[in-house]
Every structure is written in C-alpha cells, then in structure tokens.
Amino acid sequence: MASTEDKPTNKENASSWKDSFYNPRTGEVLGRTASSWALILLFYLVFYCFLAGMFALTMWVLLLTLDDYVPRYRDRVPNPGLVIRPNTLDIVYNKSDPVVYGEYVKHLETFLQRYNDSQQENNKDCIPGEYYMQDDNEDMNKKACRFKRASLSLCSGLSDTTFGYHEGKPCVLLKMNRIIGLKPNGDPYINCTVKRDNPVQMHYFPSEGRIDKMYFPYYGRKAHENYVQPLVAVKLLLTKEDYNKELSVECRVEGSDLRNNDERDKFLGRVTFRIKVME
Template sequence: MTKEKYFDDSQEKKSVNSAFFDGPRKESFKLTRFIYNKREGTVLGRNTESWVKIGIFYSIFYAALAALVAMCMWVFFQTLDPRIPKWKLKESLIGTNPGLGFRPMPPHENIESTLIWYKGTNYENYRQWTDALDKFLAIYKTPGVTTGRGQNIFNCKYNSPPPSGKVCDVDIREFRKCTQENNYSYHKSSPCVFIKLNRIYGWVPEFYNRTTDLPANMPRQLIQKINVTDATELNTVWISCEGENAADVENIGPIEYYPRQGFPGYYFPYENSEGYLSPLVAIHFTKPTRGIIINVECKAWAYNIKHDRKERTGSVHFELMID
C-alpha cells in the first residue's frame, strides 16, 4: 500500500468518526439552547414578556372557566332540597314497594352470604354476631349524642302520632330477651334477628284490619293475631317469619316477636326528619333445630306491599344454623 493510499484511508476514518460523535453533541447543544438561551434571554423559546402575557391569558381563562362551573353548580343546587328527594315514589328508581332488611349480617368477607351460623354456646363462637348487633343498635342507645335527636324525640302511641317535625322514639328496652344484656339469646342457642323496613320517602302504608279481606296466603298465625288485636292498634305493618320450605317449617320452631309483630303506623310516612330511626322488630327463634340449615323468609304485610320472592320485594330471606 502506498503512503498516499494509507493517508486517504485515515482521513476517511476520521471523517466518519467525527460525523458519528458530533451529531449527538450538536443535538444535545440545540436542546440545551432551547431550554435556556443565554444569548437571547429565552426559556423554552419565550422571553420574559412572552411568558407574562401567556400567564395572564391562562389565568383569566381558567378563572372564567372556574366561575362558570361554580355558577352552574350553584344554580343546580338551588333546585335540590337536602332533605326532600326530587323524584319520589312512582317517579323514583326505588318505587313504592318497600323491601325488608335483617341484622346481623354476615361479615364482609362473606358479603354474598345470608347465613347466620355459629357453633354451640361458647361466647367466642357467637361473638361476631352479638358484636355486629351491638354496633347496629348503638345509634338507638344514645340518640341524643349520635343523631342529635334529643330535641326531636316524641313518645308516640297509636292514638298520639308525632307532631310535625318530631320523630318517634325506638325504645330498645322493649326487645326483652333480645337485648345486649341477654346476649340477644345467642348463648341459649335461641338467637334473635332484627328486621327493618327499607325507607321510602313519603310512602304511606295501607293497613289491614278486621273488616278487610285478608289475603289467602297470609300465615294463619298472623290472621289470628290480627283478629284479636285491639282496634286502636290495627294500623300496623305486620311482620311474619316462616320456614321457606316444608322441612324448614318443621325445623324452625316457635317464634316470638318483640316488642310487637309489626311496625306501628305512627312511624310513617318517612320524611327524613332530623334524628329519624327506622322501627325494628326483633325475631326470637326460641327453639330451632340444631345441626341443620333453616331457610327463613320474613314478609311485611300491608295492602300496598306486594311480595315477589325472586325480586325479594316485600320480604327478606336468610338462613339460620346452630351447630
């Protein structure tokens, strides 16, 4: 190889290497100069005056946008009442047919279950259920502190409904064997389950009474109860609990209701008054058969309560098992 040829090859290599390394350096230099150009005094391609102008523009723009949203929200909230729903009864999604709820509910990890189950009379075995009832009933025990009901409570009776703006008291001492002091009878293998009617604003029950034709599917025990009830106490949304199937009817045993077998009419209509608490019925299963799952169905009874087992309207289902 001649000197001239060697020299040419070296120059060509230098030229390639220079192009390879200088390219990224130039790009990096351009990016740095774009972020901050000391010579022209710009940041991201804008000088101080330009940044001030764009800052003022967007400040005014977002302030106007926030004011417009705030004004729309203010107008919207003027159409709403914090206590009274805009859509009621037939116009609402809830409708006019209330359902029932029960307590205690299974723990959150078994949220889809409706089984109340425990083993024997040992406290640790049934503790989760009594603790759940303690928590549920806590608001009923200290109404003045937890709900501000102190000024609002009225001692209601069938012949003296609450005045406007007042709410009826729910005296948990009337639950007798189904109180915290009695462990809700779980220690005697005769547990208590509390039933409540779901709230529907403005709903007024149409009561059954002696002169009304009672439905053919109403339990015989409840029919007898209504027939011997004093006329002044017939304004009641009645409650019945039975075994769902023939085997369940045989195993469920006697049932007691506290403080009465239904919800007195003076608790209705629900109008979201301050301190209102839903009335409760304690269902005491006095001697259920042990070691077997018992399917229980409780129903609420009034002219304008329809029952649908599939949709669980007007009723509630749960299972009971004491090992």
C-alpha cells in the same frame, strides 16, 4: 479526510440540540422569548380562572334549588328494603361457645341502645294504627314516635341478655330502610319462612310481627333527628332436629302495598339469611 469533515457536523448537531432549550443569540427558552411565555401564561391564567368561576356559579345555582330537609327527587326508591340484625346473612355458631355467639349478642345490644327508655323518653306516645302526620313549622323539626324496647319481649335483651343464643333459640331483628314520605297502605307485618318441608316454629315480637302505621311517614334525617325505625324481632324455636343443619330463612313484608317479589332486587321488601346452630 472523512473524520475531519465529521467533527464540525457533530459540533453543529450538539449546538442545535442545546439551542432547542436555550438559544443565547435570540434569548429564547424552549422556542419562546420571555414576552411570549408571559403572554401564554397570562392567557391560561385568565382561561382557568374563567372556568373556575363558571363552575362555582353553576354549583351556587344548583345549591339554591336543593332543600336541606327533603331531597328534590325521590322517585328512584319508592319501596323500602328489609335488613336484619345482627348485621350478617350467615349466622353460624355453637350454642356452647359463648365467645362465638357473643359477637352476635354484642352487635344486637349495641344496636338496641337507641331503643332504651332513656333514649326514648323524649319521644312521643303516638296513637297506634294511625299515620303520624305533622305540619311544617318554622324550624322544620319533627317529633318521633316512641318505640319501646320492651315490646320485643324475649328478644329485647332485657330478660335474656343473650337474646336466646345460649339456648339455641336465637333472635334476629328486622327493620325496613327509611324512605322519606313513605305511607304503606294496609297493615304491614313481617312473615318468615324456612325453605324446607318441615316448618320451624317462630315467635314474633311485637305480636304477629306488626309494623305500626304510627311510625310513618318519615321526614328525613335532619328534620326527624330522633326517629328510630320500628323493629320486628323473630325468635327461631329450633329443636335438636334442627341443629347442625344450615337453614335458609326468608322474611318478607306482607299485608301492604310494599313490593316484596321483585326478582331484580332480592332485598326489596324481603331478606334471606342462613342460620346454623351447632351443639
């Protein structure tokens, strides 16, 4: 008797489970009729179209406030960082192995392509020691001051295609990050020191590591399309006593109001790299 009574109950449970997906008596699918589904889908279609319209409107209004040439807010990065080339903070090589130091040489040569005379001939010879201020014109395009690759002398890659790496006296190039409108006060220059008791002799190109004011201000990537940052080359005159030792070199922007001692940012106005030349 117990098993006979269970059979109708099981059929009822199976029927109830199927009816939750589709009920043939009422025509409901997942508990809703066709008209109910049509209304709710229409509601969500209108709702999301409204949200998309609001988003498009706010983006359009925001874009109206932006300038294609000058960022609206520029107070977050008031001082430039300092970076080196080749693009590494650890320069390690054997001066008798051209395969290894060849990677550094290739990187420097590629980087300096924009400083070739053929690329700089369209730029202007500016007056040294003076900011190159330019008034706004109709197309907003600005002229760039010419930076001669030859001013890097022994580190230009013109007279010595290995930038001194083959003789164990390597060159590194330093530049400041671009900041629109930056006009450093004073007479900025690069100064490098080796963190040890005995100093290492260095040659700077241009002379004394000067960064001329004529390359400031910068007007932005779009307006200042041909602009190139001024470079300072440092040739490390290493001796036999310096080989096979890891040397820590710190370079700073000195002689101006640019910050170079912020402990929260190790690259603000300075950069530290390590170099080890083996023989």
